[in-house]
Amino acid sequence: MLSSDMLGFDAVAARALDTAVAAGATYADIRFEDARSERIEVRNGVLATLSDATSVGYGIRAFYDGAWGFAANSDLSDAGLDATAAQAVAIAKAGAAVAARRFAEAPTDRYVDEFATPVVRDPASVPLGERVALLLEAERALRATPQVRAGRAWIDLWRTDKRFYSTTGSRIMQRLYQTGSGISALAVGADDAQDRTYPGDVGLYQTGGWEIVEAAALTENAQRIGEEATALLTAPQCPAGELDVVLGSSQVSLQIHESCGHAAELDRVMGWEANFSGTSFLDPAQLGTLRYGSERVSIEIDNLMPRGLASVAYDDEGARSVRSDIVRDGLLVGFEMSRDTARTIGRETNACVRASSWRSVPMVRMCNLSLAPGDVPFEALFDGIAHGIYMESNRSWSIDDHRLNFQFGCQIGWEIVNGKRTRLVKNPTYAGVTPQFWNACDAIADANSWVAWGTPNCGKGEPMQTGRTTQGAAPARFRKVRVGVGYDG
Amino acid sequence: MDRFEREALATRLLNAAGEGQLEALVHDEAVALTRFTQNAIHQNLAERDTSVRVRAIVDGRTGVAVTNDLSDASLRAVVERARAVAAFAPREDEPQGLVANSQPAAPPGAFVAATADASPADRARIVAETIGAVARAGLWAAGYVTTSRSGLTIANSRGTLVSFDGTDSGLNVKANGPDATGFAERYSSDVAALDGNALGTLAAQKAVSGAQPAAVEPGPWTVILEPAAFGELLSHLTEHFSAQAFDEGSSFLCDGLDRAYMGPNVTLADDFAHPLFAGRPFDFEGYPTRQLPLIASGVARHVVTDATWATELGLPNTGHGRPAPSASGPEPEHLVVSGGEKTVDQLIAETEHGLLITRFWYIRSVDQRKTIVTGMTRDGTFEIRDGRLVGGVRNLRFNQSILDALNHVEFSSTQSRTAGYSYNIVSPAAKIQNFHFTSTTDF
Helix, strand or coil: CHHHHHHHHHHHHHHHHHHHHHCCCCEEEEEEEEEEEEEEEEECCEEEEEEEEEEEEEEEEEEECCEEEEEEECCCCHHHHHHHHHHHHHHHHHHHHHCCCCCCCCCCCCCEEEEECCCCCCHHHCCHHHHHHHHHHHHHHHCCCCCEEEEEEEEEEEEEEEEEEECCCCEEEEEEEEEEEEEEEEEECCCCEEEEEECCCCCEEEECCHHHHHHHCHHHHHHHHHHHHHHHHHCCECCCEEEEEEECHHHHHHHHHHHHHCCCEHHHHCCCCCCCCCCCCCCHHHCCCCECCCCCCCEEEECCCCCCCCCCCECCCCCECCEEEEEECCEECCCECCHHHHHHCCCCCCCCEECCCCCCCCEECCCEEEECCCCECHHHHHCCCCEEEEEEEEEEEEECCCCCEEEEEEEEEEEEECCEEEEEEECCEEEEEHHHHHHCEEEEECHHHCEEEEEEEEEECCCCEEEEEEEEECCEEEEEEEECCCCCC | CCHHHHHHHHHHHHHCCCCCEEEEEEEEEEEEEEEEECCEEEEEEEEEEEEEEEEEEECCEEEEEEECCCCHHHHHHHHHHHHHHHHCCCCCCCCCCCCCCCCCCCCCCCCCHHHHCCCHHHHHHHHHHHHHHHHHCCCEEEEEEEEEEEEEEEEECCCCEEEEEEEEEEEEEEEECCCCEEEEEEEECCHHHCCHHHHHHHHHHHHHHCCCCECCCCEEEEEEECHHHHHHHHHHHHHHHEHHHHHHCCCHHHHCCCCECCCCCCCEEECCCCCCCCCCCECCCCCECCCEEEEECCEECCCECCHHHHHHHCCCCCCCCCCCCCCCCCCCCCEEECCCCECHHHHHHCCCEEEEEEEEEEEEEEECCCCEEEEEEEEEEEEEECCEEEEEECCEEEEEEHHHHCCCEEEEEEEEEEEECCEEEEEEEEEEEEEEEEEECCC
16 A cells, blocks of 8 residues: 555655756655544634644755755755755755765665554544534533633644655655644633643644544533632742752653753754754763763663554665664763764764654754653652652743753643642742753652653744654652742742 | 645646545655764755645535645645535534635745755754854854744635745754853844854853852842844744634633733734745735734733634634644734844843843743743853853743733843744843742752
8 A cells, every 4th residue: 555655656765866966966855745643622612623734845964075965845846856866966065065074975775664643543534523522522521610711632643654755775755643622721810820730731643544633532521620720829939949859740840851952963963953953061072981870760762663653664765664772870971863964973863853744854853762660659759758849841942052051931830748749839949950960760650640642832943843752651750859939939 | 845846736636626625735854963062063965845735615614734745646636525524523613714824925935945955964054153262262052053944825616826935944052061061042044044053152152151050049120131132032022912812711801801910011022034934925825924913011912813713702713723623722923023223231230139041941821810920040041240251150930920021011122033943033132120040059
């Protein structure tokens, strides 16, 4: 089925690649994408968005004298292909003329393969009326109290066909299904407004079909979320000071994303993001020696993991997905890499290159990067805490341009006193410095509470690309953390 | 695709409408960006796309379909899909129908042919000038040069047919030294305004003068925020001026309009026609955008609306709609902060002890209603003593209410345009008292 889908593109790809080579490219590849996206969103009982979109196009990378050029177009005519291929080569030549140094070498590997996301139930088989009805019901349940001024419920369904060809003979077809859904309630009081979102802070986004929406259990949790938003209006302010902290799994996911995922992008380490999202405190010279976290902390890349939002068989420069470690037992041991960046540290790519669409240039992304589960039940994380805070669901996230000094806030918290979760508190925040924080991790919950949290909106690059990543995580405990920042006067 | 081709395409779509109302939005854009680091180009790209978005309203039900496949079969299908999607939508009691609008005038200078036609070699030349200026100071440069053109046509079955063609360009450069960095930026519809040598020199000067940064203590400081820093801070206020946020109660304006929220020297407007913007004169529903005072001498005057929120709140439609229907509501796109009477040098000279801040990074809301945000300084933070810059300091994290800042502010006379991935603001520099820093870094 998938292979037959390639047939119509073989000749088109050959034309584009031949044109690039004739124009002077010593290597070229072309990535066709046919992306279908459906967004349904209900707000306060009204269908605020019901959109069905297709976007079809291709991006061509051309390599010339150590420089890359990239051009993308939605025009699939012969003239459009020829012009775009020639443009990619012209851009590469313009770059090579300025380059004082060479960042790249032409790839030599070749893959002929196909891959499809495992799907239990194709979302297309679920009648549109059923999808809309689910959201209307869940959103109605959110408005459990008069204080809930805005309820929202949404579903995103994405299906992307990617076809990759290169002048080395690669020919790869992939069909990806990515699905997400969520609910949120905004409660408003006399002098305060409080948001609650479920699941996590953006919803549950994973690869797969309609089963991902069903797993989110929106309707079953909607009333609780509305009531929690309301209760936060009158809850006491989270205490400030140096306290022990237990983070829920989605907040641990965000912590990995910001303080490890972005920090370990090797292009960022090399300064390729310096003017925009910054550099990194990590250095290849620290491999095997930097104690990034406590020995309980192991963070690995698995770009084929079930339900991982970035799960593919091949990345967007045609490299095969592998598993690799970033942090093993607390030590820094790896980076997220492309072919070009890996070469600079004498390693092979671990296939962490993605483009957010056919029109976007492929770049290093964090993909599926997860914290290995620990060995204690979730409830045991509270043991031994004399005074602390349990926080869930991110509300605010900020980290410096070296990925060191961070401050995060959560939507909801509970005070922990003598090993017990007690009263609700609002506006919980915490701050720290990346290695010190991860070295303060002394317990991680077991696999029973580990979730593959997908992030559908990771920003990086210029022009800005929105990446889809996963940071799987279980709840974890951190000792002596600065809590209450931003509200402590 | 030029204006006439887009309008012909939109008209074809309308002719396929059948029963009910139809809106067609045709967007054609070409973006090119040359990115450099370590004094060489490392990413170099051009993107081209044309898409159509169809909104169908049938029997009070709304559906939307989008495609960039412009074949006859696809265009027929996109209309059918929008109508089919609408059939599954709940019927609205008071459906928001389409209205007829006429073509508003585009501001002068919105489209510059030299920008639209800029080549990879043109961008590479500006990059080379920029890198050269930074390298002469013994530093390395990272940044980008971008040029783009964008054409938008909106037509609907009630008679609206509006079009806009615009161009934009930008140069962003960070100069990197052993222990300090500097930053400069420029945006204009005319690529000729991008002076690589001047901006590279400015960024390098900041990095050189910020070398060997000193550690300073967090706490309340008098700060002078250059436009890049102040603009990014202020970008977190724009959504408060949305009629939707105003109605929901998440806006600081929820106590009502015609009240003073800021100091009497603060005037904010949304103005697409400001010469530094030269932006689109209508919104994504084809409605003419009003040049609107949001805060006048500290007093809240307006929130921005679209067709839905104008009806909902009984306010005039200010023409700030996103592609409809939108769950996010309207939002100002072209915020302009009025300037003061002093130069930046005067503001510095009048500061006994403070910080001059070039740029912020990763500002995020901590408390939406209270307008508390947190973020970091970056790329050029300097200590001021007795009216003089005395050297660079290590970066700091702040937690600050924007409203509090705007009650203790003084503006420079000159404005410039600053931009990030989600904002575009014309702003002066701002001197703010009691700006709250909560921690520091080692760099």
